[in-house]
Amino acid sequence: MVDWDALEAAGIADVRGRAALIEYLDGLGFTTEQMADAERRGRLFGLAGDVVGRSGPPDYTLRTAAEAVGVSVADVAQAWRMLGLTVPAPDAFTLSQADVDALATWAAMRAYLGEQVDGFLRMLGVTMARLAEAESSMIRIGEPEMWLGHTHSELRTARAWRMVAEFIPRIGAMIDAVHRQHQVSTRTFLEGLAGGPSASMVCGVGFADLTGFTALTQELTSSELATLLTDFGGGVADAVHADGGRVVKFIGDAVMWVSATPELLVKAATDLVDHPKARRARLRVRAGVGYGEMLAINGDYFGTPVNLAARLVDAAAPGQVLAGPCVRDALPHWPASELEPLTLKGFNQPVPAYDMCPRADR
Structure with a gap:
């Protein structure tokens, strides 16, 4: 049951006029606090898809992530910059467990393979940025209802974004499979060349x-x-x-x-x-x-x-x-x-x- 008064008190504008959107989000299990936070960011219509698209809840700050990985805050911030990402404030909760696991992988690779891993990290960031651009282009063409300016309906856009966002974890699994295939292909190519380590x-x-x-x-x-x-x-x-x-x-x-x-x-x-x-x-x-x-x-x-x-x-x-x-x-x-x-x-x-x-x- 939707608590309309609680939503209004939490700062969500025009709760009655946006009843269809709010009932949709309530049906997906979102709490008043989650909806209020999304409203503050101007993303109430995007909440359903944003949650699926993220790597997990933001349980870590930059500082606690550095502690978990065993490196300095400055090192984590530098790794984030090399990935082409905006460095958050040290004590803002913005990183997920998956983000911390990724940073731990970078730190372990760097300890084993040396500073050349930093070049790999930059390339990874550039590659992922291009992939995100390609996904965005595909969505703009293939699913116009993703855009609020096109639908003029928060509910229609929320449903469309949720449908599209559900592909994100599947694309992640696809990337892993394709990456492994390319590793085999690259190794085969390199083994056919003259040269050493x-x-x-x-x-x-x-x-x-x-x-x-x-x-x-x-x-x-x-x-x-x-x-x-x-x-x-x-x-x-x-x-x-x-x-x-x-x-x-x-x-x-x-x-x-x-x-x-x-x-x-x-x-x-x-x-x-x-x-x-x-x-x-x-x-x-x-x-x-x-x-x-x-x-x-x-x-x-x-x-x-x-x-x-x-x-x-x-x-x-x-x-x-x-x-x-x-x-x-x-x-x-x-x-x-x-x-x-x-x-x-x-x-x-x-x-x-x-x-x-x-x-x-x-």
């Missing part, structure tokens, strides 16, 4: 991007553009993975990937520049590839082969796969056209260049 490795790296994309953005609606980018991104990943490579990152309308051998590298590049989805969308793809020793750290790759591949893709024409001497020397029998040496930013001397995908119809 260091951050350096010898492999191939490629960049590919779309030409004609900017003009196409002026012709397509936002929905059509989103579909195009999603379809093309999926097609690119499929092509790279089919040729034994690993996608490192997408950068706008470009992709960076790594391959274990020069042959697999160029095979992936030629498959990308002739990608059927791009052709159907009236887009052309160009690529630049490099091979050699590079530094792999925090999920990214650095070094001269990376810089060269990035400069070569900028110099490539639509349908071209440009490579430097290291790739060409490793594939002497691959059909290729030698080009005039290229003057590339960051390189003191003109770089010999080869089109590894010569086409008569370009």
Whole structure:
């Protein structure tokens, strides 16, 4: 039974006019105190979903979390910042048991593996932030009733947010399963490379991007553009993975990937520049590839082969796969056209260049 007088006394505005929302929340078991707290934060309509979406009740402060983990408050605050999260006041109850368990994992990893774990923590924060952005984009498109400005009904928005929020713990389980699969895939990839227990490795790296994309953005609606980018991104990943490579990152309308051998590298590049989805969308793809020793750290790759591949893709024409001497020397029998040496930013001397995908119809 809803105690309307208690809710009104607790500071909830217009309790009778919002009866449907309050009865919904009461039916889910929320107390007067919980509803009043949500009202103070302007989130009474979001209470039903907010509880499901959180990692647990806020039983810890920054100070008590530090005590539980066995590190200083400053260390916990720094870890929170590295994750890209807002550091709360030291004595505000904002952290859950799951948050403390996560911090304990970070502290144990740091004690065993050293300060390089901090770079991992930053990458984890960036990755989770991008994941949250992707989820938000998906929700905006797929469930407009999540937005109060669209429904003008707190109850409809509360129900919609509750339904969406119930996917959050399931997505967490999905992330765990996919992470484990990628760990196996990464280990297999690394075991196929020459090298030892260091951050350096010898492999191939490629960049590919779309030409004609900017003009196409002026012709397509936002929905059509989103579909195009999603379809093309999926097609690119499929092509790279089919040729034994690993996608490192997408950068706008470009992709960076790594391959274990020069042959697999160029095979992936030629498959990308002739990608059927791009052709159907009236887009052309160009690529630049490099091979050699590079530094792999925090999920990214650095070094001269990376810089060269990035400069070569900028110099490539639509349908071209440009490579430097290291790739060409490793594939002497691959059909290729030698080009005039290229003057590339960051390189003191003109770089010999080869089109590894010569086409008569370009």
